Amino acid sequence: MIQTPQAKAALARYQSDSILSATPGQLVTMLYGRLVLDLRRAEAAQLEQDWVHASSELVHAQAIVAELSSALRPDVWEGGTQLLGIYTYATRLLVDANVKRDIEPTREALALLxxxxxxxxEAAATLAGAPAAADHVA
Structure with missing residues (x-):
């Protein structure tokens, strides 16, 4: 499907507006959705031995995990420290998958995340009608 420059600009504006108007819970679900998509794309690229594409997807996935980690406030809720540990481990897996050109860490990260x-x-769907919670996400 060929997109005109106007259509591309309209899509970019829509995506930007969606992000800017999203609640913290929606932002987290958007990040996780893109993270899983990146990991699936990386896995497919690794199967094809398309290392450039795989690397691009893995680096983007690392950036998302870094964003989730930076937004995490482990001092605010009981599970925060454990989730931070998961993010740290996932980052190590993504780096290994990229550096070693190994599909197994990608698959492990996908199974973990x-x-x-x-x-x-599920949490965002449950809270969709509830008043906004405290200002901590992820």
């Missing part, structure tokens, strides 16, 4: 995405999606 996809259930978190599902949990955040």
């Amino acid at each position: 996809e259930p978190l995405k599902i949990a955040w999606d």
Whole structure:
């Protein structure tokens, strides 16, 4: 599908507006959604031995995990320290997958992070009608 420059600009504006108007819970679910997508794309690229594309996806996934880590406030809730440990481990897996050109760490990261995405999606759906919670996310 060929997009005109106007269509591309409109899509970019829509995506930007979606992010700017999202609640903290929606932002977390957006990040997790893109994280899982990146990992699936990286896995597919690794299967094809397309290391440039795999690397790009893995680096973007690392950036998302870094963002989730930076937004995390482990001092605010009981599970924060454990989640930070998961993010740290996932980052190590993504670096290994990229440096070693190894699909197994990518798959392990996906197996580790996809259930978190599902949990955040469920939590966001449950809270969609509730008043905003405290200012901590992820």
